Structure formats: structure tokens, C-alpha cells
Amino acid sequence: xxxxxxxxxxxxxxxxxxxxxxxxxxxxxxxxxxxxxxxxxxxxxxxxxxxxxxxxxxxxxxxxxxxxxxxxxxxxxxxxxxxxxxxxxxxxxxxxxxxxxxxxxxxxxxxxxxxxxxxxxxxxxxxxxxxxxxxxxxxxxxxxxxxxxxxxxxxxxxxxxxxxxxxxxxxxxxxxxxxxxxxxxxxxxxxxxxxxxxxxxxxxxxxxxxxxxxxxxxxxxxxxxxxxxxxxxxxxxxxxxxxxxxxxxxxxxxxxxxxxxxxxxxxxxxxxxxxxxxxxxxxxxxxxxxxxxxxxxxxxxxxxxxxxxxxxxxxxxxxxxxxxxxxxxxxxxxxxxxxxxxxxxxxxxxxxxxxxxxxxxxxxxxxxxxxxxxxxxxxxxxxxxx
Numbered sequence: 001x002x003x004x005x006x007x008x009x010x011x012x013x014x015x016x017x018x019x020x021x022x023x024x025x026x027x028x029x030x031x032x033x034x035x036x037x038x039x040x041x042x043x044x045x046x047x048x049x050x051x052x053x054x055x056x057x058x059x060x061x062x063x064x065x066x067x068x069x070x071x072x073x074x075x076x077x078x079x080x081x082x083x084x085x086x087x088x089x090x091x092x093x094x095x096x097x098x099x100x101x102x103x104x105x106x107x108x109x110x111x112x113x114x115x116x117x118x119x120x121x122x123x124x125x126x127x128x129x130x131x132x133x134x135x136x137x138x139x140x141x142x143x144x145x146x147x148x149x150x151x152x153x154x155x156x157x158x159x160x161x162x163x164x165x166x167x168x169x170x171x172x173x174x175x176x177x178x179x180x181x182x183x184x185x186x187x188x189x190x191x192x193x194x195x196x197x198x199x200x201x202x203x204x205x206x207x208x209x210x211x212x213x214x215x216x217x218x219x220x221x222x223x224x225x226x227x228x229x230x231x232x233x234x235x236x237x238x239x240x241x242x243x244x245x246x247x248x249x250x251x252x253x254x255x256x257x258x259x260x261x262x263x264x265x266x267x268x269x270x271x272x273x274x275x276x277x278x279x280x281x282x283x284x285x286x287x288x289x290x291x292x293x294x295x296x297x298x299x300x301x302x303x304x305x306x307x308x309x310x311x312x313x314x315x316x317x318x319x320x321x322x323x324x325x326x327x328x329x330x331x332x333x334x335x336x337x338x339x340x341x342x343x344x345x346x347x348x349x350x351x352x353x354x355x356x357x358x359x360x361x362x363x364x365x366x367x368x369x370x371x372x373x374x375x376x377x378x379x380x381x382x383x384x385x386x
Contacts (some may be wrong), residue, residue, distance in 0.1 A: 003143040017079050019378060027252055028356075028386045029053060029274035038102040041333065049100050050085035053383060054107075057084070059349040059358060060379035064331050066342075067096040076376040083380055101340030106165055109348050110182055112161040113152075116355050117184065119386065120159045128155040128255040128311055129320040130188045131179065131196060133172045134326075137333040138344035147343045150350070151177050152183055153318040155191070155311070158358050160351040165344050172196070177204050185211035189298070191315040194218035197295070206297055214296040214311050224265055228272050228293040231258055236274075239305035242313075245282075255309045268297040269361045273308055326350050329366045356382055 029049065037048040055063075058072035070093035073081070081090065133150045140146035148166040153159070164179045166172055176196055189212045190205055197215040205211040217225050233256055240255040256274045264272065273294040280287045294312055296303065303311075326332040330350045337343045354365060360382060362368035372378040 005201075017077070026384045026386055027118070028115055028383055031111050034111055036104055038104065039099065046091050046095065047085055048099065048103075050052075051091055051096060052103075052291060053084040054091065055083070055096060055100065056349055056352055057376070057379035057383055058355045059346075060369075061245065061328075061373040061376070062330075064335065066093050066100070067339070069093070069096050072376065074382070080376055080380045083102075083384060090122060090138065097342070100345045101342040103341055103345050104339040105348065107346035108345060109163040112348060112352055113160070113182060116159050116241065117161055119355075119359055120154065120157050120161070125156075126189050127187070128314065129161065129183070129185075130155060130315045131190060131192045132177065132315075132318045132323075133166060134323045136335070136343045136347060138335045139338050140251070141338050143222055148172075149344060149347055150179050151318065151322065152179055153322050157219075157316045158317065158321045159355050163344075163348060163351060173198060174203075176201055180209070181206075185209040187211070189214060189311065191215070191311055194220055197221050197224070199267050201298070202269075206268045212296065212298050212302075214294060214298070214315075216312070216315075217293040217295055220384070224295070225293060227264055228274070228295065229291075231260075231272060231274075233258075233274050240309045244307065249279055249281050253309070253313075255305055255312075257300070257305050257308060260295075264295070266295055268329075269295050270297050270299045271295070271303070274314070275309075275312060292383055322351075322354065325354060325365050329369065356386055359386065 032049040032052045034150065035048060035052060054073050054076075057076075058069040060090050061072060063069045063072050070091070076090075078087075080089070097235055100355050112171070130153045132149065133148055133154070136147040136149065138146070150164050150172050151160055152162040152165055154161060161183050162179050164175055166175050172195060175190075176198075177200075187210065191214045192201070194216045197217050197220065202213055202215070205213045212222060217228055219373065236256045236258050238254045243255045244251045244253075254276045258272050260269055260272045273296070276291045277290045277292070278287045279290070293306075296308070298308075300370070314375070326347065332347065332350065335343065337346050353369075357365055357368040360368075372382065
């Protein structure tokens with residue numbers, strides 16, 4: 001009889017290390033299991049879901065590169081890695097890099113967008129989705145064009161519902177409907193900047209998807225803008241006013257809304273909006289005035305002036321709560337991932353991390369990253385309970 005007991009590897013796994021994780025696979029882990037593995041089966045040591053789960057956990061903790069993902073994996077406990085599907089050797093940096101570069105990035109975005117749509121808590125008010133694009137500035141190779149991604153983002157909950165690569169030989173406009181084809185839009189309001197103020201987009205949303213639109217009108221639609229500018233705005237009362245102070249300036253916004261007839265040359269247009277912005281620096285008395293027009297198919301019975309003002313301004317939540325967070329908090333534009341599908345997949349993992357933190361109630365993504373970086377158990381628990 002040995003004087004000291006012996007333990008197997010399984011015995012060393014602390015079963016109480018993850019008491020909150022259910023025995024059944026989490027919905028997110030189940031979704032990762034449906035991603036197509038682009039690798040040849042011969043010689044594989046690690047499953048694709050395990051690699052993606054580890055990469056996601058590392059990004060949840062703030063990892064910005066393939067090296068940082070591998071370092072997080074090396075620091076994780078055997079029990080934690082076993083929960084993610086790794087029971088042997090920990091994947092190396094080259095394993096993460098080669099695998100992520102080969103994954104079908106648009107397919108991964110489609111799967112994770114479907115998962116996010118099921119997890120999002122539908123607001124009591126109208127659901128509003130912003131569509132906008134972002135360039136990955138660090139992804140350009142030898143002076144070429146950098147990757148450009150088009151995303152759909154919810155105004156209220158701040159969740160990414162979809163993302164799509166804009167091919168090098170095209171632009172955002174033809175990808176608009178392709179992105180939204182995979183998102184439930186019945187009764188949803190879609191907001192977009194002036195680039196997407198297109199007649200085909202309006203017809204697609206209203207006639208094919210049963211959705212609504214609120215689109216900014218600028219110089220790319222000169223006839224429509226001239227029509228809107230020519231409306232008798234002087235006779236229209238101001239229906240909403242907003243004053244803001246911040247960033248060293250004072251801003252006053254006034255909004256006017258008018259019902260339009262069939263004479264407006266834009267499909268299904270029901271209301272035209274004029275937003276006048278007066279801006280001055282705090283140490284100056286000189287005001288700078290800007291006038292912006294917008295058009296929507298929502299009637300006055302379905303959209304109050306204050307709601308239209310909120311939705312117009314709220315469209316830029318995609319810049320502040322998604323693009324800015326990825327740039328500043330995750331250092332996306334400084335990323336050295338350039339080859340294959342790596343740039344888009346890493347952006348997708350950042351979107352996933354933002355979604356998970358927001359679904360868990362986080363209001364400050366940087367603070368959430370710091371919290372989850374303190375202990376490898378935190379991101380594993382977050383991923384496996386989602």
C-alpha cells in the first residue's frame with residue numbers, strides 16, 4: 001500500500017471550478033459546432049469548435065492577436081480547456097493563425113448572427129437596426145485596399161446581428177440586401193446613412209421584407225434632396241428641439257416633419273424630415289449651421305417627431321458603440337492580421353465578445369475586458385452559459 005495517494009488527470013480537474021456551467025452544451029458552443037471546418041482531416045489534433053471557443057474566450061478577455069490568443073490558452077487551466085473541448089496539448093499560435101485564416105468568414109458571421117438574434121431581448125418599442133460599414137485599416141497588404149465590412153447593429157441593445165465582407169470589386173450598396181436577407185425584418189425600422197438612400201433599398205425593405213426605413217438624404221440623390229429642400233419648411237412648425245453640451249462645444253438641434261404626397265420621387269415615402277444643427281465652440285460666439293434632410297415610409301400615426309429625432313441620432317450608435325469600441329478598446333486598426341480571412345474572423349470574434357458582454361449586462365466594454373482578463377475562468381463561464 002503506497003504511503004501517498006495517486007491521482008489521475010481527471011481527478012486533478014476541480015469539478016467545482018465551474019459550478020454555474022450547465023452539463024448540456026451552451027447554445028453558443030452548439031452554434032460553433034456547425035461551422036464548416038476548412039482543414040484536411042488528416043493529422044488534426046484539435047477540433048474547430050474548440051479552437052474557435054478558445055479564440056472567443058481570449059478575445060472576451062481582451063486578446064488582440066493570434067499570439068495573445070495562444071498566450072491566453074497556455075494560461076488557462078486544464079479543467080477550463082476541457083470544458084472547451086481540449087484535453088491534450090494546448091493549440092499553438094500557428095494553429096490558431098492557420099485555422100482562422102482559412103475559415104469561411106461570412107459563414108461564421110451568419111451563424112453567430114443567428115445565435116445573437118435568438119439571444120437578444122426584443123424591446124417593447126419598435127426594433128431599430130442600423131446598417132453601416134467599417135474599413136479594417138490595418139488589413140491592407142502592400143499598399144492595396146483594406147478589408148471593408150458591412151454590419152447590422154441594434155440601436156437599443158447594442159447587438160451585432162450580422163456582418164458581411166464587401167468584396168474588393170464592389171461597394172456597400174449591392175451588399176445591403178445580401179446582409180439583411182439573413183435577419184428577421186418584419187416590422188423593423190432600418191436606419192442608414194446617405195450612401196444607402198437608394199430606391200432599390202426602399203423597395204426591398206418595404207415590399208419584400210415588410211420593414212420600414214429612415215434614410216438620410218444628401219448629394220448622392222440630388223433630385224430628391226432638391227425636392228425636400230424645396231418644401232415650404234418656413235411654414236412648418238418646429239416639432240422637436242434638443243440642446244447638448246460636450247466635447248468643448250454647444251449644439252442645438254431642431255426638427256421639422258411634414259407629410260409628403262406621391263410627388264416625392266422616392267418609393268413609399270410618407271414623411272420628410274428637416275434637421276437643423278447649430279454648433280459653436282464654448283469659447284466662441286459664432287454659430288455654424290448645418291441642415292440635413294431625411295425620408296421615411298413611416299406615417300405620422302406610427303412615428304412621433306421625438307421618435308424620429310431619436311432614431312436619426314441613434315443611427316450613429318453603430319459608430320460609437322461598435323466601430324469605436326473595436327478601434328479603441330480592441331485596437332482593431334492596429335491589428336497585424338492581413339492574410340486570408342483572418343482580418344474578418346478577428347473582427348467577428350470582437351463582435352461576439354461585445355455581444356456577450358452586453359448580453360451579460362456590461363455597459364463599459366473596456367471595464368468588462370479587464371474583469372475577464374483577471375481570471376481565465378470568467379470568459380469560459382461567460383461563453384458556456386450563453
